[in-house]
Amino acid sequence: MAEPVPADAIQENMLSGDKIDVRDLDFYYGDFKALEGVTVGIKRNAITAFIGPSGCGKSTFLRSLNRMNDLIDGTRVEGTVLLDGKDIYAEDVDVVDLRRRVGMIFQQANPFPLSIYENIAYGPRIHGLRNKAELDTIVEDSLTKANLWKEVKDKLGQPGTDLSGGQQQRLCIARVLAVNPEVLLMDEPCSAIDPTSTQKIEDLMDKLKDNFTIVIVTHNMQQAARVSDYTAFFLAEDTNLPAKLIEYDMTDIVFTNPTDKRTENYITGRFG
Amino acid sequence: MNFLKWRERALESLFLICALTAIVGVLLVFIFVTIKGFPIFEKVGVLKFLFSLDWSPSDNKFGILTFIIGSFLVTAGALALGAPMAIMTAIFLSEIAPKRVQKLVRPAVELLAGIPSVVYGFFGILIIVPVVRTLFGGSGLGLLTGWIILAIMILPTIATISEDAIRAVPKSFREASFGMGATRWQTIWRVVLPAAKNGLIGATILGMGRAIGETMAVLMVLGNAPIIPKSLVGPVGALTSIIALNMSYASGDHQTALFGMGIVLFMISFFFVALIRLISRKRS
Numbered sequence: 096m097a098e099p100v101p102a103d104a105i106q107e108n109m110l111s112g113d114k115i116d117v118r119d120l121d122f123y124y125g126d127f128k129a130l131e132g133v134t135v136g137i138k139r140n141a142i143t144a145f146i147g148p149s150g151c152g153k154s155t156f157l158r159s160l161n162r163m164n165d166l167i168d169g170t171r172v173e174g175t176v177l178l179d180g181k182d183i184y185a186e187d188v189d190v191v192d193l194r195r196r197v198g199m200i201f202q203q204a205n206p207f208p209l210s211i212y213e214n215i216a217y218g219p220r221i222h223g224l225r226n227k228a229e230l231d232t233i234v235e236d237s238l239t240k241a242n243l244w245k246e247v248k249d250k251l252g253q254p255g256t257d258l259s260g261g262q263q264q265r266l267c268i269a270r271v272l273a274v275n276p277e278v279l280l281m282d283e284p285c286s287a288i289d290p291t292s293t294q295k296i297e298d299l300m301d302k303l304k305d306n307f308t309i310v311i312v313t314h315n316m317q318q319a320a321r322v323s324d325y326t327a328f329f330l331a332e333d334t335n336l337p338a339k340l341i342e343y344d345m346t347d348i349v350f351t352n353p354t355d356k357r358t359e360n361y362i363t364g365r366f367g
Numbered sequence: 368m369n370f371l372k373w374r375e376r377a378l379e380s381l382f383l384i385c386a387l388t389a390i391v392g393v394l395l396v397f398i399f400v401t402i403k404g405f406p407i408f409e410k411v412g413v414l415k416f417l418f419s420l421d422w423s424p425s426d427n428k429f430g431i432l433t434f435i436i437g438s439f440l441v442t443a444g445a446l447a448l449g450a451p452m453a454i455m456t457a458i459f460l461s462e463i464a465p466k467r468v469q470k471l472v473r474p475a476v477e478l479l480a481g482i483p484s485v486v487y488g489f490f491g492i493l494i495i496v497p498v499v500r501t502l503f504g505g506s507g508l509g510l511l512t513g514w515i516i517l518a519i520m521i522l523p524t525i526a527t528i529s530e531d532a533i534r535a536v537p538k539s540f541r542e543a544s545f546g547m548g549a550t551r552w553q554t555i556w557r558v559v560l561p562a563a564k565n566g567l568i569g570a571t572i573l574g575m576g577r578a579i580g581e582t583m584a585v586l587m588v589l590g591n592a593p594i595i596p597k598s599l600v601g602p603v604g605a606l607t608s609i610i611a612l613n614m615s616y617a618s619g620d621h622q623t624a625l626f627g628m629g630i631v632l633f634m635i636s637f638f639f640v641a642l643i644r645l646i647s648r649k650r651s
Contacts, residue, residue: 166545168466195548205539208562218547221557267543274547 114139114278114308115160120174121337122155122164129155131337133174135327137278142300142309144323144346146316148361151329152338153312157280160310161197162190178278195222198271202283204263206255206270211238211247214255214266218274233273241269242299261292265299279303281311285318297322316362320350328358400633404626416627422593424613424621431606431628433593438605438635440596441513441585442578449518449578450571453525460526461533462555480523488587491516496588505600508590513603516584521574528573532566533559569643576639580632582607606632 113136122130130152137143137160145153155164162183164170176183183193195218206214215234224230234251238244243265247258255266264284271279281300285293300309300322313319319326326349331338342349342358353359408416411429419430456476460469495515500507536559544554560567590602591612610625610632617625 161546163542163546166542191548191550193548194546199542199546201539201542201546203539205537205543207540207543207558217544217557218549221544221547221549221553270543271547 112139113137114179115310116177116180117160118175118177120156120159120172120176122152122159123171123173124167125169127335128337130159131339133340135340135343137308137310138325139308140304140306141324142304142311142322143325143327144319145310145312145327145329146314146319146361147329147338147341149314150334150338151331153327153329154282155338156329157282157310157312158199160278160280161194161199163194163199165190195274196276197278197280198274198276200264200267200271200279200281200284202286204260204267204287206258206263206266208254208256210252211255211258211266212251214270215273218270222274237269237273238266240272240303241265242295242302243269259292260288261295264288264292264296268296268299276307278308278310281309283312283314286314293318316350320346326350328353328355328361330357330361397633400626400629404623404628404630407620407623407627410620410623416624417631420595424617424624427620429620429624429627431624431631433595434604434606434609434628435631436595437589437603438579438607440510440603441517441589441605442575444510444514445517445521445578446571446575448514449521450525450574452518453522453570453574454529454567456522456526457529457533458555458560461530462551462559476523476526479519480527484520484581484583485587487516487520487584491584491588499600503600505598506590506602507600508588509600509602510589510596511599512588513585513605516588517578517581520581520584521577524577525570525574528570529563529567532563532570535566536562565646569646572639572643572646576636579605579635579639580607582611586611 115137117133117135117137120130120133121128133156145157147153158164159172160176160183164172172184178193178197182188207217209217212234215237216230219230219233224233235244235248238247243262246262247253247266255263258266268279268284285296288296297318300311303309304324311319311323323346325344326346327343328341328349329338330341342353342355344354349358350362353362407429416429416431417435418432419428420432421428421430422433456472460473460476464472491512495512496507498507499505499509499512499515503511540558540562541554544558545551549557585605586608589605589608591604591608592602593604593609594602596603606628610628613621613625
């Protein structure tokens with residue numbers, strides 16, 4: 096984590112068009128090594144899906160991309176994660192700004208117990224915006240981008256928690272969009288909502304990828320096949336062994352012509 | 368009826384009786400205090416009893432407003448000092464302190480609740496009174512000393528309940544906030560505390576109830592003069608401390624007046640309990 100990133104690595108990253116470039120990442124919970132040797136380049140303005148059985152470390156890996164794991168005591172990262180060529184684990188990195196740039200959507204929609212308006216205004220406010228007119232604009236913009244404006248524009252003062260599950264999840268997406276992120280990390284965003292709402296979120300993702308880099312963790316292989324451009328398959332051979340990145344390629348290739356036998360077994364439903 | 372069934376019934380009744388004891392206890396105390404104290408309302412008049420400042424039992428003057436004001440003054444100051452400290456303790460324990468520090472601080476806070484109030488009084492007389500006397504003048508027995516002692520006494524009550532309320536705030540709120548680039552302070556101030564608001568208010572009211580009902584420690588440090596204090600260090604009488612001090616020798620109307628003060632105290636704590644219920648119902 097502390098060792099300097101080789102200059103050629105940075106240069107390569109700048110040229111490759113990868114938004115995030117992870118090199119040889121190991122992740123530890125205390126003494127337990129949960130991830131080993133993950134090297135992956137996450138493409139700009141594309142949707143990358145992380146798939147794999149439960150406990151394969153894909154959520155852990157996702158959360159290491161905006162240092163959410165820092166909040167868990169006793170976790171440790173080795174290796175480098177370059178965001179636009181800059182190591183996010185370097186000592187001079189402002190974690191608060193990193194998390195603004197790399198926003199996160201969670202499995203369980205988690206709107207604050209505030210009004211719809213205040214949920215969206217929360218982010219801009221914590222980053223220092225006070226002007227009411229500007230806040231109004233951001234709220235409308237963000238809700239529009241999240242395909243939710245038409246449904247809620249007449250009830251912005253109502254509690255965000257009164258919305259349906261799918262709407263709540265889109266509210267959470269709007270809330271993240273309000274702080275103007277570059278990357279969206281989505282941790283199984285549809286696992287707790289119905290198929291119609293899932294459809295809406297997937298449509299939304301497709302629209303958002305023009306302006307954002309999106310990474311989604313999903314248990315649902317059809318979803319990965321439907322929405323993603325790239326797919327990474329993670330697997331831990333055994334519960335007490337660290338998980339590894341088994342295969343990473345364009346989604347079409349991973350699903351139709353995987354290189355690794357284990358990937359093929361997983362996507363054809365032979366385990367997991 | 369066979370034995371098993373009989374045993375079921377017997378156990379049910381036993382539990383019921385235990386539960387009823389609480390209700391019966393409250394009722395008995397209420398009835399007793401009312402019977403003993405009610406005549407003073409007829410004799411002096413409710414308004415005069417509650418709103419007259421004139422308290423001199425030897426002249427048959429029984430106005431308790433001085434002590435009502437005294438009680439509220441003492442309680443308000445104790446809350447103003449103690450509640451912020453307690454809530455900050457709760458925030459520290461639940462949001463900031465590493466596990467090792469928590470293990471040290473939490474038992475200390477809980478222990479604070481277990482210290483008998485007479486020991487607090489003792490501590491007050493030996494330590495706080497001289498300090499207040501030296502720094503602020505006066506005898507040292509009075510309002511300020513009462514505030515300090517009571518603030519320490521209500522701290523564990525408010526802190527432990529506030530901590531529970533803060534811990535009950537879903538982790539997902541914190542994650543969402545951090546995930547948008549909020550600092551820890553912003554997350555605590557703008558998300559966690561508002562979400563725990565009702566619990567914090569409830570905790571504070573409970574601390575208020577504790578402060579207004581506290582007797583022994585305040586009796587030892589307040590000075591107990593039947594006057595409204597003119598300064599921070601002036602002596603002051605609270606309902607509780609005056610009842611306790613006078614009860615040993617009072618007789619006749621004087622004693623009845625003390626029970627009348629008991630009714631007032633009872634009403635105040637009843638009001639606090641009702642308030643907590645109301646707030647917790649609003650939450651659900």
